[in-house]
Amino acid sequence: EVQLVQSGAEVKKPGESLKISCKGSEYSFSRYWIGWVRQMPGKGLEWMGIIYPDDSDTEYSPSFQGQVSISADKSINTAYLQWSSLMASDTAIYYCARPVGVAGTGFYFDYWGQGTLVTVSS
């Protein structure tokens, strides 16, 4: 069965950098997009962006463009979400998920990782 396993919880200070990961297995990782979704404490789901591991084509939601960086290493079936300078408002659970869809339209997520809690506090 398809699995997405995310890295563990992180506690960071404002201004620090961070890279969290999501490893896919039991499917052809490089041939499917992979996406990231934010969930702030007690709030709803927010689409951050997606990447196609085979060629690293990336699309960001306008709200997250320039705020985070999404990358992937297809040789180890792993996608990443990275911050160069964290803020307290980045405190949230971050999910990776596999987008699927029909060519010419958008994507929905059929498999999800377990989530990574990122806490940013001084």
Next chain:
Amino acid sequence: DIQMTQSPSTLSASVGDRVTITCRARQSISRYLAWYQQKPGKAPKLLIYKASSLQSGVPSRFSGSGSGTEFTLTISSLQPDDVATYYCQQHKSNLGTFGGGTKVEI
């Protein structure tokens, strides 16, 4: 961005009740709408895609309908295991957007 709005934000019902959640899009999204269930402390789970296609393994008491700008998720007979927050998401554009969520309580 295509804005999505759900109602109600919270819903309280009894076991066995028929429950309906509504999702509206600011512009037409044809039938490109998905529904997810998120239980407390867990990752979301896909229930329905393309407005009415049931994801494999999802109980048949869940159904979806609608097109254009108005959609509904129906639970035909509410079960204790259905306590969760439900989200809609448009999948017409590459940058999907979610509704604000509907919390279902018993």
